[in-house]
Amino acid sequence: MxxxxxxxxxxxxxxxxxxxxxxxxxxxxxxxxxxxxxxxxxxxxxxxxxxxxxxxxxxxxxxxxxxxxxDLGDRVSEGGSLARTLQPILDSVTRAIGEASMATVFSADMVVCIAHAHSGRSLSVDVRVGTRLDAYCTAHGKLWLSQLREAELQRYLETVPLDRQSPHTIVDRAALLEELEHVRRQGFAANDGEREEGIRAIAVPILTRAGRMVSSISVFGPSFRLTDEVMERSLARLRAAALEAEQAMYGGGKPRPGEGP
Structure with missing residues (x-):
């Protein structure tokens, strides 16, 4: 390659x-x-x-x-149908929860923000469209990694150093694999200060009808505001938002693995 x-x-x-x-x-x-x-x-x-x-x-x-x-950036924006679909959904999530939200794709072993809704509150996290984040220490990234085939995940672990971003970063491969299995089973991912101490996030996938992940959406903000109760409300709202996005993109009910493309 x-x-x-x-x-x-x-x-x-x-x-x-x-x-x-x-x-x-x-x-x-x-x-x-x-x-x-x-x-x-x-x-x-x-x-x-x-x-x-x-x-x-x-x-x-x-x-x-x-x-x-x-000019190229404008073309990306104009052609970004996924981002255009997700932006109003993120705006609705942020209005409901009162915290920032974002959508991502996975590119070159990193998470890339494609849409973002600002909370307008103080102590917000500085993320913008185009921001690239490490996968192993973010809620979005753990979702994406949990969807990789075994060979792809092995290649990732062999090529991407698990640098310690905060005292809570998972830097042990075995521990990360265990975390990814947990994410895979529960269908969402959380981040409690793994990339930046004092910042929490929770993310859910957006799937095709065949169950392939095409994007992820999250709510994130300071830990003192994203209490366990707020995280639970955020998860419920994000799941509803993901279903809304899937219906907007593919029609019908929520995509299920094994259905037609």
């Missing part, structure tokens, strides 16, 4: 990943230092990305993200 990958494309996206809210500009020196390549190669990558519109030069040797990326 690795032989089918293009290293230059991977490197180009690694350069784009260097841009953050705190870093709006990069230089060849920054790229060389962060990615471990020489300055000449870094400069060539930057000029190539400028040529295709992914970057713009704001001064000699200094680059910012270009408008080609804005």
């Amino acid at each position: 690795a032989s089918q990958l293009n290293g230059s494309v991977i490197k180009a996206f690694a350069i784009l990943d260097l841009f953050t809210d705190a870093r709006s500009e990069v230089t060849a020196g920054i790229v060389a230092r962060e990615l471990g390549i020489n300055a000449i190669t870094a400069h060539r990558f930057l000029k190539t990305l400028e040529h295709v519109g992914a970057l713009v030069a704001v001064s000699k040797g200094v680059f910012r993200l270009g408008f080609t990326l804005v």
Whole structure:
């Protein structure tokens, strides 16, 4: 599989990943230092990305993200039928519970936010569309991992380090596998400070008629607000929301494994 990958494309996206809210500009020196390549190669990558519109030069040797990326982002938004379907459902969940909610997909071993409803309350968690989160320490991620085939899950465990994000992160493979089996049996996943201490979340899957998971939705917020009682109410509301989403996407009743596609 690795032989089918293009290293230059991977490197180009690694350069784009260097841009953050705190870093709006990069230089060849920054790229060389962060990615471990020489300055000449870094400069060539930057000029190539400028040529295709992914970057713009704001001064000699200094680059910012270009408008080609804005255009591509707009196309993703316009074509995101799943996100469009889920957004009003998330808005309803957040109004009912009073806490933030989000929907995700699973991509490149990480959870990616595709829709999000803000709670408008203080001490909210900073998540936005496009945010990527580790799978092993999030409610969404544990749902996705619980759905992987055995070989896929084994590959994940062999390639993704289980770094300790908080005192509550599961970093033992056997313990994580036990947790995923528990998630699989109960049909939902919870996170109690595993990614960030003091933050709780609960997530449920959205399934096709054949029972394949296509997205997950959650409620999340500070632990002192997401009490056990609120988590129980959130779970009930999320399950109803998942059923609403499944009916909107596929019609009829709740999808069941073994039914037609």
